[in-house]
Amino acid sequence: MSANRLPWAVRFRPRIVADIADNKNAINELRLWLRTWEKGIPERRAVFLHGPPGTGKTSSVHVLAEELGFDLLEINASDYRTRTRMEELIGRATTQNVTIFGKRRLILFDEMEGVSGHEDMGGIAAISDIIKTTRVPVVLIATAIAEDNEEKFRPLRDKAQPIEYKPIPTIDIYTKLERIVRELKLNVTPEALEALAIHSGGDLRSAINDMESIARGKGAVTVEDVEGLGNRDKQEYTPIIIQNIFAAKTLQEARRTINQAYVDHEELFDWIYENLPIVLDDKHDLVEGLEALARADIYAKRVRSSSYRLQKYMFNAMTGGVALSRTRSEGFGLRRQVMTAAAKLGYPQNAFVFQETASGLIVKPVKYMGDSWKQINATFRGLGAVWVRSGNGWAIPYLRPPQLKWRYIRTYHSRRKLQSIAVKVAHKCHVSSNDAVSEIIPLLRLIYRDKAMAETTTTWLELEEDEVDWLRS
């Protein structure tokens, strides 16, 4: 296959260490450990690379094997079956430390999360035995050690030195994507690149795949394309899951949804948070539900900093805690919201007819609205409404996708400008950049209404043209 037929994630795979986007500490640790083998067999004969997908785990092993002159024997999920199968594959590789060509060997077990407890009978035990006796370095790789996996990998934990890979910072993903854009001469706006980078959540491979899936054929990517991506495969079933959570009567029932959800729990959290005030429209229920969610947020932080064992408390709070705080709510939150929005535009309650359906609210104007339709439509769209021409009304789903992430993406560019201005202001005015943002920049925007003052201030603060535009906007 010629290079330009290859998937981009493969074609632009790192070739040397410098190509890998981030996780320098992890890579250095891995290199150091591999080099200890030059002096004989070290105490820990295996390392365990773990971290989210697309953060360079496999790539760094490939690149370092090349750099340090190892012959790599790689075993993937598809190879994990039984003990016998494993022994067949590896054979004498672990006892003979050089190949017949005199190259040193390195064994890599990739996609370890694919080893399931039951099917791959003895798979983990076999790997554990290999580590005990191996005369060549063994590298194990798994994506983030999740709640269920913790137990499974226990036999390996003491024997293998853990090395953690972190999500790639947005700015590094941006830079990598930009390089591909330049090399392939694609037409991708900076905003779209930023959106792709943020959307990936630190997963470089998925960012490249997303960009490829949009740009293949048309050679261009816009923010709207990326926005479409996010909703494409998830929107259909997530609302149902969320509805089930809010409707649950027991902790167990609510808790079960976690495993049914296709989205990860962070996104599930955002969905619940977005819709909670719409469903829990009673003051008391709202406080209780939000407090449960806020507690779940604290547990999420604790899970990251101490142990995955705490994850169950987070799940309980964000599902059961929210579901069981619904005691007095009537679920008219959406209707109330629509009426408030309409009232603000000067329309009384009886200007519309409301109709409840299983998945949302139908709002029909009582009479022809003329030119004011546009204004109302814009307002209702903010609530997630879609105008259905045939029904002569708006359909507004009860549940809507989290607004937060897209809002961050849409304002990313502007917030970056703000930050770069803040750093300059902080430096010149001898304040922290937080103070620059909260105290000085709001006033600076007013000062920029005076043309003469603006001009000298620009020189004094050494602002770039786009930063000036931001202050004027």
Added chain:
Amino acid sequence: MSGGMWAEKYRPKSLDEMVDQTEIVARMKNFVKDRNLPHLLLVGPAGVGKTTSILCLSRDLYGLGYHNYILELNASDERGIDVIREKVKNFARTAAIASEVPFKILILDEADSLTSAAQHALRRTMEIYTRTCRFCLIGNYSENIIDPIQSRCSVFRYSPLPEEGVKKYITSIAEKEKVNLLPEGLDAVYDASTGDLRKAINLLQAAAATQGGEVDDVAIYSVLGKVSPQRVREMINLGIKGEFLEAREILRSLLIDEGLAAEDIIRMVYSELMRMQMPERWKVRISDAVGEVDFRLTQGARAEIQLSTLLAKLALASEEVNERQ
């Protein structure tokens, strides 16, 4: 009217130009005469001359090239003590060559925002580099600085500026910038600034820029209406009324569009709430709720979910306090 930030343009350049904080200035002048100084801890409210005085001292001490001998850091901008230590190390490593003064000065602003663990680490750093570097820590409250650091520093307590002092300064700037500042305007500037001279000067400049030369109280209030505290008030009122979704919308715009730090929002929320005409029982309850959120933020919780929980509690607390009365 000229450009640049007036607060910087009219910042005194030498200790001789400083009119207030006379005792502190006198002691600092002695340091300059001696060509020596201890570690310093400057505490007091915002905008009363803490940073100005140490900058003046540096300039008087080192002369025109003073910026080669000082390093300004802001604790709230530096992530963790390790960054500070690293920067200090690089800065202090090269002694102050080509100067009669054998040390450099490191100015660490908002030092009282460092955790006590970070302050203990800082204390070691201060000891190690004492020979080549003097530390000048700045903060609002000395209680938030651990004792071992206080005992190693000469502590300077800055008092709030007197009303006439602030007004005189503002008037003189208005004259130099040819702004017609009416007496009501001056009163409004002073009231809004609560004695913070930097804030007062910034307000004057923003009002002058939008009003074109004549500034009265209305001009000042219209500027104030456009800055964040006004929106915070709006958000709180919606919260109290039980309009949670609208209140959350403002919270999002403060956090995302305006890029405010969560700590700043909670600070504004707190001071607005305490200033409101509400039953005292309500204030006590709300203070506790704000405190809990503030604590959770220090523990790394996510700002939006925690702050919106607070907004929901506002309505509930109002209802319950009313029922009890």
